[in-house]
Amino acid sequence: MQNRLKHIRxxxxxxxxxxxxxxxxxxxxxxxxxxxxRELSAQVLDSMDIERERGxxxxxxxxxxxxxxxxxxxxxxxxxxxxxxxFTYEVSRxxxxxxxxxxxxxxxxxxxxxxxANAYLAIDNNLEIVPVINxxxxxxxDTETAKKEIEEIIGxxxxxxxxxxxxxxxxxxxxxxxxxxxxxxxxxDENAPLRALIFDSYYDNFKGAVCLVRIFxxxxxxxxxxxxxxxxxxxxxxxxxxxxxxxxxxxxxxAGDVGYICASIKNVSETKVGDTITNALNPTNNPLPGYKEVxxxxxxxxxxxxGADYDELKDALEKLKLNDASLEYEPxxxxxLGFGFRCGFLGLLHMEIIQExxxxxxxxxxxxxxxxxxxxxxxxxxxxxxxxxxxxxxxxQEIDYMEEPITRVNIFTPPQYVGxxxxxxQEKRGEHKDLQYLDKNRCQLVYDIPLNxxxxxxxxxxxSCSRGYASLxxxxxxxxxxxxxxxxxxxxxxxxxxxxxxxxxxxxYYKSRSIVEKLKEVIPRQLFEIPIxxxxxxxxxxxxxxxxxxKDVLAKCYGGDISRKRKLLEKQKKGKKRMxxxxxxxxxxxxxxxxxxxx
Amino acid sequence: xxxxxxxHIPFCVKKCTYCNFYSEVKPNxxxxxxxxxVKEIKRESEKYKNFQITTIFIGGGTPSILQxxxxxxxxxxxxxxxxxxxxxxxxIEANPNSISYTNATEWFNxxxxxxSVGVQTTSNRLLKLIGRxxxxxxxxxxxxxxxxxxxxxxxxxxxxxxxRQKQGDVKRTLxxxxxxxxxxxxxxxxxxxxxxxxxxxxxxxxxxxxxxxxVLGMFNYVLKQTKLNGFSRYExxxxxxxxxxxxxxxxxxxxxxxxxxxxSAHSFVENKRFNNISNIETYISNISKNKSVQxxxxxxxxxxxxxETIMLGLRTVEGIDLNKLIKNYNYDLxxxxxxxxxxxxxxxxxxxxxxxxxxTVNGFYVLNQIILNLVS
Numbered sequence: 023m024q025n026r027l028k029h030i031r032x033x034x035x036x037x038x039x040x041x042x043x044x045x046x047x048x049x050x051x052x053x054x055x056x057x058x059x060r061e062l063s064a065q066v067l068d069s070m071d072i073e074r075e076r077g078x079x080x081x082x083x084x085x086x087x088x089x090x091x092x093x094x095x096x097x098x099x100x101x102x103x104x105x106x107x108x109f110t111y112e113v114s115r116x117x118x119x120x121x122x123x124x125x126x127x128x129x130x131x132x133x134x135x136x137x138x139a140n141a142y143l144a145i146d147n148n149l150e151i152v153p154v155i156n157x158x159x160x161x162x163x164d165t166e167t168a169k170k171e172i173e174e175i176i177g178x179x180x181x182x183x184x185x186x187x188x189x190x191x192x193x194x195x196x197x198x199x200x201x202x203x204x205x206x207x208x209x210x211d212e213n214a215p216l217r218a219l220i221f222d223s224y225y226d227n228f229k230g231a232v233c234l235v236r237i238f239x240x241x242x243x244x245x246x247x248x249x250x251x252x253x254x255x256x257x258x259x260x261x262x263x264x265x266x267x268x269x270x271x272x273x274x275x276x277a278g279d280v281g282y283i284c285a286s287i288k289n290v291s292e293t294k295v296g297d298t299i300t301n302a303l304n305p306t307n308n309p310l311p312g313y314k315e316v317x318x319x320x321x322x323x324x325x326x327x328x329g330a331d332y333d334e335l336k337d338a339l340e341k342l343k344l345n346d347a348s349l350e351y352e353p354x355x356x357x358x359l360g361f362g363f364r365c366g367f368l369g370l371l372h373m374e375i376i377q378e379x380x381x382x383x384x385x386x387x388x389x390x391x392x393x394x395x396x397x398x399x400x401x402x403x404x405x406x407x408x409x410x411x412x413x414x415x416x417x418x419q420e421i422d423y424m425e426e427p428i429t430r431v432n433i434f435t436p437p438q439y440v441g442x443x444x445x446x447x448q449e450k451r452g453e454h455k456d457l458q459y460l461d462k463n464r465c466q467l468v469y470d471i472p473l474n475x476x477x478x479x480x481x482x483x484x485x486s487c488s489r490g491y492a493s494l495x496x497x498x499x500x501x502x503x504x505x506x507x508x509x510x511x512x513x514x515x516x517x518x519x520x521x522x523x524x525x526x527x528x529x530x531y532y533k534s535r536s537i538v539e540k541l542k543e544v545i546p547r548q549l550f551e552i553p554i555x556x557x558x559x560x561x562x563x564x565x566x567x568x569x570x571x572x573k574d575v576l577a578k579c580y581g582g583d584i585s586r587k588r589k590l591l592e593k594q595k596k597g598k599k600r601m602x603x604x605x606x607x608x609x610x611x612x613x614x615x616x617x618x619x620x621x
Numbered sequence: 622x623x624x625x626x627x628x629h630i631p632f633c634v635k636k637c638t639y640c641n642f643y644s645e646v647k648p649n650x651x652x653x654x655x656x657x658x659v660k661e662i663k664r665e666s667e668k669y670k671n672f673q674i675t676t677i678f679i680g681g682g683t684p685s686i687l688q689x690x691x692x693x694x695x696x697x698x699x700x701x702x703x704x705x706x707x708x709x710x711x712x713i714e715a716n717p718n719s720i721s722y723t724n725a726t727e728w729f730n731x732x733x734x735x736x737s738v739g740v741q742t743t744s745n746r747l748l749k750l751i752g753r754x755x756x757x758x759x760x761x762x763x764x765x766x767x768x769x770x771x772x773x774x775x776x777x778x779x780x781x782x783x784x785r786q787k788q789g790d791v792k793r794t795l796x797x798x799x800x801x802x803x804x805x806x807x808x809x810x811x812x813x814x815x816x817x818x819x820x821x822x823x824x825x826x827x828x829x830x831x832x833x834x835x836v837l838g839m840f841n842y843v844l845k846q847t848k849l850n851g852f853s854r855y856e857x858x859x860x861x862x863x864x865x866x867x868x869x870x871x872x873x874x875x876x877x878x879x880x881x882x883x884x885s886a887h888s889f890v891e892n893k894r895f896n897n898i899s900n901i902e903t904y905i906s907n908i909s910k911n912k913s914v915q916x917x918x919x920x921x922x923x924x925x926x927x928x929e930t931i932m933l934g935l936r937t938v939e940g941i942d943l944n945k946l947i948k949n950y951n952y953d954l955x956x957x958x959x960x961x962x963x964x965x966x967x968x969x970x971x972x973x974x975x976x977x978x979x980x981t982v983n984g985f986y987v988l989n990q991i992i993l994n995l996v997s
Contacts, residue, residue, distance in 0.1 A: 548990075549968055549970065549987060549990055550968065571987055571990065572833055572834075572837055572986060572987070573810070573833055573836065573837060573986045573987065574986070574987045574988070574989040574990050575810075575857060575985060575986060575987065575988040575989055576812070576857075576988075576989065577809040577810045577811075577812055577857065577858050578807075578809050578812075578858060582627055582873050582879055582881060582887045582888075582889065583887045583896070584873075584887065584889065584894060584929065584933070585887065585894055585896070585917065585919075587932065588928075588929070588932075590989075591928070591932060591989075591992065591993070591996065594989065594993050595993065595996065595997045598993060598997050599997070606964070
């Protein structure tokens, strides 16, 4: 029995975006014969279009592989992890399901911000780390420097790290051998009460919510009655199995195994990542440690350009929610935008992914409002409110003080961009914490920056002021008191709720100026003059005017060509349909989006 | 039933820099084209046996550049194969540099009774800038020839808002029109069309168009001066002495049937809109093979007819006949668009009187917006 465990290795791969995680996973799957090259059409683990386009993995998909080493057959369970900071908690649970991690470093780029963040996450979870240097096929590859950086920056021994090219398959067998020789076999008692860690779940139309689990103790089979610690709910197991990487049914899962459990669970929100599954009749008293309730940190209103699509948007969100327990939404009514939803996301990437999936997979034209964070508002009556929608902010006189979420931001950059980046961080109200020259090519900058400064365009700015070389990682530290104000935008004297925002007092004027200027550009002239004002309370701090339209008439219809005039009319009608009305002012949908790009 | 005939002559001596209407500079095709045109006129005549022709309009392009005899050939063909009313209005568009005494005589003799002259402006400086082939002097000679021959009904097309145009230019142009005793003035504000040389020149910053305020000022000047000189505005851009309104164009706004012959000519017959193909060579070859030259045939739905009635009716000073809308399409505009109409009334852009809804002077300037409010 101990012999069985000795031949299992549970591991994951961690890396900075684009360092070749998915490609390496593909090669491992191919080399172990789990799938043939043909079956493995490009990167099988990334199944969503958006992920593939961006070269990042979001959804974790475990794969069981078999490999012969020194005449013995080993079972290697690869648990793929999302590489983005938005999903840090999910990554940490995947790591908790493993005994070891492969840390990929791009030989042409060396250690980056997320390499470090992910490596530390793995070290925190007591994983054995196997460094691998990738992309040695590229002419600019510098394996020695990459190794040196791993040793100096992360503090891991990288002398015998395999140097591979996941792209063309060079030295992949060395990786497989080190997985077996370096990563410890799982420990666990299959006769103890069941303890299984949920590290992910997905929704299947026929099977319901499917839990992806690592069995730490005990065993589980179809027909067992199981219980979830956090939710306290009990279910009858209908099926257990493993991924190869397609789901394959098994008689039972034993301690040390990675696989799935189906139990006619209706909803993925019942299968909380990090929860422990035990046997309802023979329960354990010790759930696995590390469970955290995942909370959204970025919020945004989502509305349809065509109000008639509301029901479709609702259905679409319901469908996405089936597979994404971290997506939160509730109905929101905006005077300007009509019926829609206030949605909560784990981070900016998560937000973008959801918005893009809604548009792409469900064919919806959306208007999204400026992203907001969740503020703590302490009222004069001593209450504390959580406000993520500027429209919900109490009146200024009712607010005692406010707090906003602060993040610790880690930036890795070549030294020549340090100046630019510090300027950027200052501009974003950053508080300088640390600056280290890690070697001659690399600096680490640490700042504490309010989250609401990061959620707009910080990442783009960071890339543009470092020619794309700087990398970023952030984590939320907590809340901090801050002098925040709500800026309202008035069009022809009426507040447009969808354009209200909460900003730091020092930035309010500058930001208001740029917004009214932008709105002046995008709001077409109408039959009357339209004042655009930005105001804090009743105090106007910026103003622009869209002059009245004086002339819009077709002088001539050449030779009775009425169809030309009709076409123009149809075009104008279409444009009008996409307009939103605030009082008597018509605003194009694009206006709402255009202010998202304002710094 | 009433029918107008439009004949398109898609040839020009040279293209004006602001024009994106279909015409070509291909003199060697002109004769074949005229012969094809006559064939088309003849071959289509079967379909219009039950119509009486009340207006004929020969437009372009530049119809006046046709060789001697061509215009008569076309007009006589129409007269021969169609039931043309004895008092029908027959118009030809002409450029000042091709209105010779000979041409004018030919036109007059074949029954043409109205000439629309493409004056645009009397400033040689501006004429050159917009690529016109004529000069101020050509204009004076042309009018002189027309009058000598006996034409009583003469229109001048003038343009407002040309690059570098000043109010003084407009003033001089109008004064000549008044002094020469013209009976009709079409004052078109320049529309900068994409894919024209002028568009490029403006984009590159080679020339500047006058500011909107200036254009409005010039047009207001036209409104004032035409009124003072006995002209009434009867459409967005059209002004006439009493009894000299262009019937052909008026019919077009009132959705009277018209059929177009020749390349790229547009037709509206019994609720169908269609146009002829706009390639001269293909047109000639199709006609010679007795193949159809029509395309884009669309039958208007009753809602589209309502929209067009509104869109076109509003161009005229009479505006939309509300009773006719109810009678013809069972559509009560006042009820359907109550809110929008109230807003427009409050803004002083329209008026409703005697069962007609029409644009005010201010409304005419933003007619597209009024139409948009009434149809969407």
